[in-house]
Amino acid sequence: MSHVAKIELEILSLEDLKLACKRLGFTFSENQKTYAWYGRWIGDSPLPEGILQDDLGKCDHAIRVPGCNYEIGVVKRGSKYILLWDSWHRGGLEEKIGKGAGLLKQGYTIERIRREAKRKNCQVRHEIKNDRSIRLVLRV
Amino acid sequence: MKEIVIDVSVDGEISIETRGFTGNACLKESQFLKDLLGKEQAKQLTPAYYQGKQKTKKYLQLCG
Numbered sequence: 001m002s003h004v005a006k007i008e009l010e011i012l013s014l015e016d017l018k019l020a021c022k023r024l025g026f027t028f029s030e031n032q033k034t035y036a037w038y039g040r041w042i043g044d045s046p047l048p049e050g051i052l053q054d055d056l057g058k059c060d061h062a063i064r065v066p067g068c069n070y071e072i073g074v075v076k077r078g079s080k081y082i083l084l085w086d087s088w089h090r091g092g093l094e095e096k097i098g099k100g101a102g103l104l105k106q107g108y109t110i111e112r113i114r115r116e117a118k119r120k121n122c123q124v125r126h127e128i129k130n131d132r133s134i135r136l137v138l139r140v
Numbered sequence: 141m142k143e144i145v146i147d148v149s150v151d152g153e154i155s156i157e158t159r160g161f162t163g164n165a166c167l168k169e170s171q172f173l174k175d176l177l178g179k180e181q182a183k184q185l186t187p188a189y190y191q192g193k194q195k196t197k198k199y200l201q202l203c204g
Contacts, residue, residue: 002166003185007154010178098150105152109177113146116176133149140142140169 009105011081013112014061017074020107021063032062035073037086050077051084059084063104068092072101110134144170154178 011017021028034057041053059073060081070091073084083101087094097104110126113136117124125137142160156173158166174180 002158002161002163003170003183004155004157005170005174005180005184006182007156007174007177008179008181009152009154012176012178098152100151102149102151102153106148106150109146109148109152109154112176113173116172120172131150133147136146136148138144138146138173140144 009109011083011105011108012079014074014081016111016115017081017108019111019115020104023111024103024107025066026104027064027066029062029064029071031060033059035059035062035071035084037070037073037084037091038088045087048082048084051075051082056084065093065096068096072097072104106134110136113138142169144173146173 018028037057039057041047041056047053047056055075057073058075060076061074063072063074065072068091070086070088070093072093075082075084083104085091085093085097085101087099089095114124117136117138123139125139127135127137129135143158145157145159147155147157154177156170158170161169
């Protein structure tokens with residue numbers, strides 16, 4: 001072992017986000033300009049960086065999750081994509097995508113790495129741990 | 141064997157561990173993953189990182 005690093009995820013590839021949606025059984029709706037949410041910001045959670053109150057409900061693309069009343073908005077900011085979604089329990093999203101959209105981020109990360117590994121001709125081993133975390137081992 | 145191990149939790153947290161590298165090759169070889177995924181928040185170097193950086197001094201007996 002030579003070093004260990006913690007990475008803060010940035011969503012940079014729409015293609016890999018689409019693949020993650022497919023893997024999770026979600027529907028990626030390209031060019032959908034609004035997403036379903038409560039409709040009014042009540043200030044119970046901080047707004048993501050670069051997002052104003054007036055931006056809520058608007059998006060560049062949207063993600064529909066089966067069994068949920070609310071949707072996830074995908075907003076392009078510079079070279080990055082931000083996920084906007086309402087975690088209120090009646091919308092049903094948090095139960096399906098996890099706190100902080102963790103499951104969707106996990107799916108995106110896996111697709112991103114697998115596609116790059118394939119491009120670089122690296123072997124990848126995939127393991128699912130008891131805590132549902134996923135380990136990818138790349139042979140360099 | 142050189143490997144890069146990536147753990148992704150259900151909360152979307154990512155950690156990258158390099159194995160089998162010596163010296164700073166691990167940083168170079170794993171940089172593409174960091175660029176691919178986002179920003180590096182923290183990094184911990186392990187003893188193997190310093191291998192190859194230490195100079196070995198040898199003392200030769202010149203007389204006696």
